[in-house]
Amino acid sequence: MIKEIIKKNIKDAVGEEAEIFIPENEKFGHYSTNIALRLAKEKSKKPMEIAEEIINDLRLTTDNFFEKIEIASPGFINFWISEKTLQNELKEILKNKNNYGKYPQAKSYKLKAINLEFISANPTGPLTIGNGRGGFFGDVLANILKFTGNKITKEYYINDAKNSTQIRELGKTGLGLGETYLTPELKKTISTLKKKTARLKKKSPDNIAGEAGYLLASEINKQNKKFVEKVLKIKFDKWFSEESLYKSGVVKKILSDLKKKKLVYEKDGALWFKAKQFGDSEDRVLIRSTGEPTYILPDLAYHSDKFKKRKFSKAIDVWGADHHGYIPRLKAGLKSLGISEDRLKIVITQLVRLVKNGQEYKMSKRKGDYVTMEDLIKEVGLDAARFFFLMSAPDTHMNFDLDLAKERSMKNPVYYAQYAAVRCGSILQKSKIKMQKSKINFGLLNTDEDVSLMRILARFPEIVEEATENYNPQVLVRYSIDLARQFHNFYEKEHIIGERPELMSARLGLIKATKIIFEILFKLLGVSYPKKM
């Protein structure tokens, strides 16, 4: 609302985005803006004078939405929200229930059809912890974007191309020809496929490794899919096979398109793409001298399918940090196909470092000595794992202390938030019979604890907006911890049951609203809402 008012009232502010923030110290208001400071140079006036002009305009248009608007040196404008406003917001929560905060206030916001691709683990083994981090991030991001009205397709890309190196290596292993690592899961799969692979040997001797690898991969992927859906509780809308791009001829089509546009040349027996022309640091190989395509070709085909065939207005890819150097290449490729690069957003999740006994826990796939996502969930549980991963921004290196997670799992913040939510539930249950259905007078909620709780509840839509616009799920996690803290605080100091009836029903309304917000939060985060703990 402050943003809108400032935009409306200050024509000079065009081009200068009003920055609203919550000051650390409450003596500077509930909200504050530095707009006068930002404008000072441009208008060559003193910030304090500009601020003076602004609030004179503001006071005329805002009725008693604010309790107080003040100017502070060197030119901040500080706002105090009135209690009446907070009471109205409380009514909004109770009225809208689980739809509260669903659509952001900002008018500039547009709804989109978005393809969100994440996890996409190689079908050559079980999911790693890195896959899990990307998985939780993608899933929660999808929930948030859906909540704010976008049309989201959650997609999992399966790298199962018969002529790719990794699938052939996998096939060789299955046929007993190679020496790549074998996990127990893989061994099991192989034994069930022995007959099939034997038959293949006779049937198509050209690419036995590829054919066998493909069979193995689809078997492994079946296991991974089951794990993702049943254990991680992440449901995908589409499982997209790389091999299908070859079958349908899209890969060939992309190649011939590039050739037509003269963006391809031959060197050292290989076929190169002029990536440099589109902003990449050097040209890239499309087809190796051996005749096998590199991954960029099917990836271009895949993204062309997303944008051109399925007509998504935006695609978000969640990748592991090891793919970082691949971004300019893909974007260059998309540009060459006439697809604007800002339609593709790539989120990089940094690798997770495991710490055990205070030391980094080195993992070795070769020895089968590594921790899978399945192991981790078994140790700490799904709620704790989700919360833990979502707490830190995807692009920060994070340490996962196995001992800490295991021994002190009860100290994980997820329980702090859940406990607050459970307390809400149990008070409401206890007081059910005494609940008054007549008009509630929220004006009675005027202690510090009442007001602080109302204020944090009213911030919820802002948090949703921030999470949506910046693709930033972790603000929801932090908010839920803040909300829990505020509620525990309130709970400690204020009584509900046994107060005089008018105050009691007002407080019960406040608790009901808190419970609603917790319900929305937990649903968005994919965390359970326990009745008891």
Next chain:
RNA sequence: GUCCCCGUAGCUCAACUGGAUAGAGCGUCUGGCUUCGAACCAGAAGGUUGCGAGUUCAAAUCUUGCCGGGGACGCCA
């Protein structure tokens, strides 16, 4: 060698993208269950934001030079 990310309390991380006295959790110390659930609350200690210079009303944040850590740069994915 070229490029990217990071360095904040003993540990793990924040700081709303340049704002006012840098905040939480864990750990340490102190106090609070006869009262709606103590998986909770209140309080204390803990900092030259790796080091230096610059940019401006204002720098943890931007620029730059060092120091230290991680990663990417292939006809691997």
